[in-house]
Amino acid sequence: MRVEFSHGYSVLLAVVCLAGVLEAQAGSPAGAVPPETLQARRAKVMEAMGTGVAVLGSAAVRSIEPHGPHPQDSDFRQDNDFFYLTGLETPDSWLVLIAGEDGSREARLFLPERDTARERWTGPKLGPGPEAAGLTGIDTVLPANGAEWGINRLVFGSRSPAWTGGVFVRRGPGRPEAESELVRELVFRRTGRPLTVHDLGHLIAQQRLIKDDDELRRLRRAIDITAEAQREAMAAVQPGMWEYQIEAIIEYVFRRNGAERVGFPSIVGAGVNSTTLHYDESRGPLDAGDLIIMDIGAEFGYYTADITRTAPVSGRFSERQRELYQLVLATQQAAIDSVYPGTTMGRLNQIARSYLQEHSGDLCEPGDCTQYFVHGLSHWLGMDVHDVGDYRTPLAPGMVLTIEPGLYLPAERIGIRIEDDILVTENGSEVLSRMAPRDVDAIEALMSSSSTSRN
Ligand SMILES: [Mn+2]
Structure with missing residues (x-):
């Protein structure tokens, strides 16, 4: 398993173990989605993509008090597609799927870095690290802070697998603002080589029709x-x-x-x-x-x-x-x-x-x-x-x-x-x-x- 650590990770290890439970529904009556199941779902999505890059944002916390110092949601609920493919209830996160031309399949997850001061209010949260990797079956879990930059580097960087076939994104109403912005950025950033844009929402929707x-x-x-x-x-x-x-x-x-x-x-x-x-x-x-x-x-x-x-x-x-x-x-x-x-x-x-x-x-x-x-x-x-x-x-x-x-x-x-x-x-x-x-x-x-x- 290939894992990238965030700074100060080991200090927080004990709390992270608990956090993993909280954020993946393991402590909930329904329990966690098994990582093999999540892997199978992602593999199926990438199979349908053929070759290309998919980018999905999670839901964000909607504060019931917009001006309060500590955002508190009346009922945070994860984005359905994001939950379906990661099993996580973490807000402000990103999932990137890369289906390479050579048949390679890669998933990368971006999670917000942990913040001990904030966790006095929110309780322990799942951050980037091996815990998240174990829960999702995604080897590479990176900090979401600056995720736009990270995703751009991932998508266009020379170290990523070569892909054609365009960018798969969800469109239409109800998308988180951050996702819409990132998608605009991804699609229009490259001048000289216009990217084909595919409807990721439809692709996942057809897959979600058949329940596993x-x-x-x-x-x-x-x-x-x-x-x-x-x-x-x-x-x-x-x-x-x-x-x-x-x-x-x-x-x-x-x-x-x-x-x-x-x-x-x-x-x-x-x-x-x-x-x-x-x-x-x-x-x-x-x-x-x-x-x-x-x-x-x-x-x-x-x-x-x-x-x-x-x-x-x-x-x-x-x-x-x-x-x-x-x-x-x-x-x-x-x-x-x-x-x-x-x-x-x-x-x-x-x-x-x-x-x-x-x-x-x-x-x-x-x-x-x-x-x-x-x-x-x-x-x-x-x-x-x-x-x-x-x-x-x-x-x-x-x-x-x-x-x-x-x-x-x-x-x-x-x-x-x-x-x-x-x-x-x-x-x-x-x-x-x-x-x-x-x-x-x-x-x-x-x-x-x-x-x-x-x-
Ligand atoms: Mn009905």
């Missing part, structure tokens, strides 16, 4: 936790409560199980609020006779679940609610049964819509029920709730998508959405979120066994 074992482990746990929250929330729902009280139960179950945060703002809407697709205020009452939608997802180790259930506040569906609910459920099942490698989300959407149309009967007259199905059927799921990746990509084993038909009739205060998380397998699919009750009978049984005062 460590990703699936995290995702399954996030989904199990979310299913547990659905069950506890259903058991607690009673007329007279408020939406925020149900939200509190849900997010308590998340945190109790080691989820770091919500993957997206919890949607808990009863009555007419159940018909607002992204309602996240949770201020309304739970009235007898209404339905409540709970569209929620725990984030565990950077992966988020996304499960929606609809339950009757009183514990029993009315006849009308039951008929509409059964139609949504059967539509969802028709789509789930059609998941297999090679099909597309577009095709699943068609299948769901024709099923809904053909089985509407007189439930939504005049017309059929598709007029009340006002959103898409599916999205990719992973580190982001609407995860990255081209939506036209044919399904393949290891991909995870949601299937979530819904009907929304504000005039009747009826919103129904049923959403499950589906893993594409060799032979079809696995419903990862099956532990959250979905059938009318199962929901009513859970609600009646848990409540004495519900009417």
